[in-house]
Amino acid sequence: GAGVSQSPSNKVTEKGKDVELRCDPISGHTALYWYRQSLGQGLEFLIYFQGNSAPDKSGLPSDRFSAERTGGSVSTLTIQRTQQEDSAVYLCASSLIGTRNRGEQYFGPGTRLTVT
């Protein structure tokens, strides 16, 4: 079946430009997560959406980062005025709270962002 998809797969942008990263979760999954992973590092939590609740934005590193989730499905992560330290792979995951494997997260392939 269809998994989590992300677009674009790769994005190269100039410092100071804005970028939008898109995530299409698995249909019916109520929870959606964004993570950032720098080369050779673990995953850094950014933001979490659950149903109609207010998102948990506690992981966003600065006010240049924002995310929204429209209609409880597709999510967009926006980075304004990109900096070189924003270069990383941005991973999206979705899950269905309350299933047998509690909170099992299904990850997309990621978007590799390079800021030059």
Added chain:
Amino acid sequence: LAKTTQPISMDSYEGQEVNITCSHNNIATNDYITWYQQFPSQGPRFIIQGYKTKVTNEVASLFIPADRKSSTLSLPRVSLSDTAVYYCLVGSDTGGFKTIFGAGTRLFVKA
């Protein structure tokens, strides 16, 4: 959020059993313990989850002692394709499973 501690890296040979232990001293009553596997250039993939005692599936076993302050992921008879990073996380429905992926354990399986 409960923090987890794992070894940074481990080496093994094909056919051996590998045990990766994770410490989570501040685990909460409602927290479950979940392990993920990540290959290069891919997102993490769920391996196994448990609450207490022992859980086994077709891929691995998870051993959790009574105090739940640690857990051990056991991979039987590893192969080269098991070379990956393994993450241990704790979380619950209450917290939306907003969990912290640490640096994980890099497992290298040699021929």
